[in-house]
Each structure stands twice: as C-alpha cells, then as structure tokens.
Amino acid sequence: MSATRTQEVDGEAGYNFAYLDEQTKRMIRRCILKAVAVPGYQVPFGGREMPLPYGWGTGGMQVTASIIGKDDTLKVIDQGADDTTNAVNIRRFFARVAEVPTTEATAEASIVQTRHRVPEDPMTEGQIIVYQVPQPEPLRYLEPRETECRKMHAYKEYGLMQVSLYEDIARFGEIVTSYSYPVMVNDRYLMSPTPIPKFDNPKMDDFPALQLFGAGREKRIYAIPPYTKVKSLDFDDHPFAIQQWEEDCALCGAEETFLDEVILDDQGGKMYVCSDSHYCTKRRAEGHTGTLSESAAKAYAAAVGAAPEPANPGPAKPEPAKEEA
Amino acid sequence: MDTTSPLLRVRNLTHAFGPVLACADVSFELYPGEVLGVVGESGSGKTTLLNCISARLAPTNGIVEYDLRTKGLTDIYALSEPERRLLLRTDWGVVTQNPRDGLRMDVSAGGNVGERLMAVGARHYATIRGEAEDWLQKVELDLGRIDDKPKHFSGGMQQRLQIARNLVTKPRLVFMDEPTGGLDVSVQARLLDLLRGLVRELRLSAIIVTHDLAVARLLADRLIVMKDGKVVETGLTDQVLDDPHHAYTQLLVSSVLQV
Numbered sequence: 001m002s003a004t005r006t007q008e009v010d011g012e013a014g015y016n017f018a019y020l021d022e023q024t025k026r027m028i029r030r031c032i033l034k035a036v037a038v039p040g041y042q043v044p045f046g047g048r049e050m051p052l053p054y055g056w057g058t059g060g061m062q063v064t065a066s067i068i069g070k071d072d073t074l075k076v077i078d079q080g081a082d083d084t085t086n087a088v089n090i091r092r093f094f095a096r097v098a099e100v101p102t103t104e105a106t107a108e109a110s111i112v113q114t115r116h117r118v119p120e121d122p123m124t125e126g127q128i129i130v131y132q133v134p135q136p137e138p139l140r141y142l143e144p145r146e147t148e149c150r151k152m153h154a155y156k157e158y159g160l161m162q163v164s165l166y167e168d169i170a171r172f173g174e175i176v177t178s179y180s181y182p183v184m185v186n187d188r189y190l191m192s193p194t195p196i197p198k199f200d201n202p203k204m205d206d207f208p209a210l211q212l213f214g215a216g217r218e219k220r221i222y223a224i225p226p227y228t229k230v231k232s233l234d235f236d237d238h239p240f241a242i243q244q245w246e247e248d249c250a251l252c253g254a255e256e257t258f259l260d261e262v263i264l265d266d267q268g269g270k271m272y273v274c275s276d277s278h279y280c281t282k283r284r285a286e287g288h289t290g291t292l293s294e295s296a297a298k299a300y301a302a303a304v305g306a307a308p309e310p311a312n313p314g315p316a317k318p319e320p321a322k323e324e325a
Numbered sequence: 326m327d328t329t330s331p332l333l334r335v336r337n338l339t340h341a342f343g344p345v346l347a348c349a350d351v352s353f354e355l356y357p358g359e360v361l362g363v364v365g366e367s368g369s370g371k372t373t374l375l376n377c378i379s380a381r382l383a384p385t386n387g388i389v390e391y392d393l394r395t396k397g398l399t400d401i402y403a404l405s406e407p408e409r410r411l412l413l414r415t416d417w418g419v420v421t422q423n424p425r426d427g428l429r430m431d432v433s434a435g436g437n438v439g440e441r442l443m444a445v446g447a448r449h450y451a452t453i454r455g456e457a458e459d460w461l462q463k464v465e466l467d468l469g470r471i472d473d474k475p476k477h478f479s480g481g482m483q484q485r486l487q488i489a490r491n492l493v494t495k496p497r498l499v500f501m502d503e504p505t506g507g508l509d510v511s512v513q514a515r516l517l518d519l520l521r522g523l524v525r526e527l528r529l530s531a532i533i534v535t536h537d538l539a540v541a542r543l544l545a546d547r548l549i550v551m552k553d554g555k556v557v558e559t560g561l562t563d564q565v566l567d568d569p570h571h572a573y574t575q576l577l578v579s580s581v582l583q584v
Contacts, residue, residue: 142429155407159444163429163436166443169450170433170472235450 009097018065018098024048028066028221032212035223040185041153042136047219057090057115058216060132064113067128067212068094074102075109080117080258080275087115104278116179118200120257120279123209125226131194133215136222138182138192158190161233169238178243184231185224198232199242199258205230249274250292252283332357332498332530333378334398338387340370340377347373348554351387357497360524360531362545362562364538364577370554371534372502378532379419379500380409391498414441418491422503424483427490430476434461434486437475441494460489464519481512485519492523501533505540517543538581542566550574 007017016022024046031045050058068074074094078087082104090113091102103109106121113130123129139149142160152158161182168175181198185191193201194213204211204224211224224230234240245259250271257279259272271292274280331354338351348370355361363371376382378389380401390398394416401409413419421427428437438457439447447453461468464485475483484504491499504520505513521544524531535541541548541562548565550558550573558571569575 142432151406151410155410157407157410157444159440159446162443162448163432163440166436166439166450166453167433170435170454234448236448237450 009099012097015097017070018068018094019050020048020062020065024062025066028062031221032063032066032223035212035221036210036225038189039224039228040189040191040222042220042222045219045221047216050216051093052089054217055134057086057113057132059214059218059221060113060115060130060216061090061093061214062216063130063212063214063221064094064111065098067130068098068100068111070098070100072098072100072110073108074098074100075104075106075112075119075278076102076114077112077117077119077276077278078115079260080119081277083277105282106278116195116197117258117275118196118203120254120274120276121282123207125208127209129209129211131196131211131213133192133194133213133218133220135180136192136213136215136218136220138180138190153189156188158184158233161190162235165233165235165238169235175234175238175240181240182233184233186228187231190233191222191224191230193230197243197258198240201230201232201240202242245272247272248290249280250290252280252288253290254280254283254288330392330398331355332359332392333532334388334390335378336388336390338374338377338384338389340373340382340384340386346554348377348551351549351551351556353549353556353559355498355530355532357530358528359547360529360533360545362541362548363532363534363551364536364541364548365551366536366577369551371536371551373554374551375500375502375532375534379417380413381419414444415494416496416498418494418496418499420484420487420491420499420501420504422506424475424480424487427487428475428483431474433472433474434466434478435471437486437490438493441490445494456493457489460493461486463492463523464489465515481508481516484508484516488520488523492527492529495527497530499529499531501531503535503537504533505535505537513540520544538566538578550577 009015009017028045031043035041035043048062050061052058074091076087076091078084081087094100095102106112106119106123109127111128111130112119115132137149139152139160142164143149143152165175168177179195179197180192181201183191183193183201183204193204206227207224208226210226213222232240248255249257249259251273254274257274257276260275262271262273264270333355336352339349340347351374363374365371377384383402389401391401393399419427435454435457438460439453442453442456458468458471461471466482466485475486478486505516508516517540523529533544545562548560548562549556550565550571552573558565558574565574566578569578
C-alpha cells in the first residue's frame, strides 16, 4: 500500500493502480479501520462507481482495491467456484489494473474476494477474506425505517430478529433460514453474514483471517477481526444447526463440504458436487473419487470442458439458479 | 400496592407544533389501578397529550413523571432514550387507534404477541409460544389463527391482538388511543367488556383517549374534558357526565344521541 497521489499501471495508461484513485483508497481504508475497531458495526463510506453493475460485487471490489498491493496474490470465488462469470471477471480486472498474480488455491492467496461462500480449505492468520454484500442490514426486511434500524443497533434491541426465527418455526417446525443467517458479533452487534449458506456460519467464529465486508449499493463496510466471537442466533429449544445432505460429493466423495445439487436430466436424475471448485479439484488430484459412474464422469468433463484456465473459462458448468446478489 | 402515591404525574404540560398550541398547561395525576378517560372533540389535543405522556413526543414544556419500579417518581424525559424505549415495551403498553400502527402486519399473530417477550430476552420457543397461546385465549381470539397474519384479521380481532401484544409483559400502565374507533357497536361492546375485565383482573392503570362518551362511561373512573388544548373540566366520570358544569361539557353530553 502506498500513499503517493497516483501510481500508473504499466500498459493501462490513465488508470491508477487498482483502479481507484489514492484519495478514495485512503477514505475506504479509514472506514475499514473503523469497522475493524467496532466488529460488526456498519460503517458508511463514499462508495464509487465501479465498471460493473451494482449487485455484481462493487462493494467487495472497492474493499479489495483499497487493500491490495503489488505483492499480494488474489483469489476470487463466486458461490465457491473459481470459474464462474463473476469470479473470472473480477479476477481478470485486478490482474489488469493491479498487475497482481492470481490463484485458485486458497492457501496461496493473501486476499480472497468471495461471493456467498467461505472456502472449504482453512484460512490462516495474515490472510484477508473480502465478502461481497448485497444487503448489509439484517433488520431491513423486518423494520423498513433506516432511522429505527440504527437505533435498534445503537441500543442493542435485537428482539425483532428473533421474531423472524420464531416465524420460521411457527410455519415450518424448524428454522428454515438457510442463508444470510443472522449472527451476533462479539456479543454486541447483529450482523448479516452476507448470503453465505448457514453451513459457513460456524467457520466465521474465531476465524484466524481478517474478514471484511463491502456493500457497494448500500455503501456500507463492516468487519470481523481475527479470532472474534461470532454466534448464530437461535432458540434454546431449537438450537442452530447446519445443512445436511443425503449423499456425498459425486466427484470427490467429500463428506463434510457444502454441496450443490446438479440436475442431470428430465427424469429426476441428480448429483451433488462440492460448491468449492478448487477444493474438489484438489481432492480429485489427490486420488479421491466419488460415486459418479465412469461414463457420467466423462460426460461431465465434456460438458464443463477439460480443466478450464481461469482467464478462459469454458461454458459454465450446470449450476442451480443464483439468487440476486 | 401503595395507593397513596401517584403512578404518573403530569405537571403543566404544554406542546406546540410551531405556532399551533396543541395542548396547554395540562396537569393531572394517575393512581395505581385507576382508569382515566380523556374526552373532547377532534382536534382538542387529546392524542398529542397522550403521545407526550407516553414518552413518544417530547413536550415543549412541562414535566411527566412516572413511578419506576426501581427509582420511584422519575421525569421520563430525563431518562436516556434506551431506558425510555425499554419502559415503553415492558412496563407500559400502547394500543393505537389504527392497528396497522401497533401491529406488525406481516408477522403472525403469535409472533406479534411474542415480540415483546423476545425483546426482553426470552429465548425458549415453547415458552414464548405457550405465552402467546395463553394471551390469545385471554383476548378471546381463536387459537387456530395463531399462525395467521394480522392483515387477514377483522378490525375487531386486530384490536384484540394489539391488546394481547401489549399486555404480555404485564405492564402497569396502558395508553389507549380510541381503542374502539372504526368498529361496529356489537364488536365495540365485546371489546369494551374484555377491556373492563382485563383492567380489573390485572389491576391495570390506563389512560384512554376517546371521543365516545359511552366508552368513557363504561371504562373510566375519572374524566378529563379537553377543548382547544385546555382542560375545561375534570372529575369522577358519573359526576362529569350526569352533572356537567362547563358549557362545552354540557354541549358534549347533550350531543349524544339517545336511542
């Protein structure tokens, strides 16, 4: 990180290093420092226009642009995958405007920008994970008034969030909220963990890496410093629980990962695969195999293209429809 | 309960919206277990008075003191905002004229009743559910509707749900603004009967704002008559209604249609 006014990028005349100008980066860094000092508190910031639409990760990109340096290594994932449109484009963007090396390996990255997942591979001290946030306010759908939401945060009045979990149990007999599952950070602030599946919520607790959250449209930044207590809300008689699957990963046989359901045909045929594409590839390289038959595996490989390069992805692999982000 | 010291004391309360004086120099005391009616025509400052004394609108002038369980008589506007908000959802209840202001229309009836419990820290689903069922029964709502949303309820049911939602934390003081407004007479009668029963049974104190003298006569022990923001007459309900002294009260009483 440099404090000079401008840093030209080789071959990209007119662009400053990491796209944003130095003043903007300083402003965002100040907000990040405040966010780290008050874990879970939403810090407003002067969000800038980025060269892609709101909802595609502009908040996460601004945070990444503010903290990235020439010696960083970037990994970008979208729903766990390194090879989907959002991930490929953001990775290529930073490869061009910040000239940083990129990687798919979680362990090799110093910054991981993510949309809707925490990587399966453990992260360590010194790494930073940047979440793209569509809606930073967990109370938004319960209390439409922004002034009232702020008061509720200020006075720690979080009974209303519990009401939404009550409604789940009253209607379905259990808490069915499966993503954006609300958490308490450091026993003080109620926080939206972004639309990560609740499967990933326990990973956030006591996490060794710094977690930063950027919401571009809503212009908010919040953070969880390393080794901070993050507790998912629940009831005493309906404790928090993560998702379970009836099968293991069909490709690598992993039993304890977050799985995507892939529909194979119109007859109800389906398989489950790891949502974290790098983790799955790594396991298969280590010799782990799933239950997928040889012929189906070949058909799958043909459909997704053989080992796509990050900068040149093949046709997108079959994937469940995404919610807006 | 000590009935010699007031639960709520209002002294020289004045509120002005810019040049418009909504209520001027109002003083009264409310004792535990007492139901006070505030009557007067539309625009006489009744609702402004109620908002001021229920900590939802800071008055321009004057003092509102409430007998806190821990501190005794305390100026509520000297409390910090979180303390006031806590008071509003624990020891007090507010039943609004329009149920849309007092209920969460997209949350089930059970959730509406349970919200206050969860706001004060209840985290056991079965207990919260049990309390909600208990209160729905007390206000004579069908238990089969516990998971329905209030937006699908009739006006009378919404008002009864509002009452249950407010009484679940066992408040000592309830503010009601036209609780029977917009309901037909038979539904009104049942609601009034319910309110009268609950007030006696729970030894509630209440301040009821109404323009309906029948409601005032049925529920209130004592009346305050307001006109143009000023209190023109006070006294026991029967006394005020049967022997009105002030010209405006006489007009008010004689305006009631005798059937």
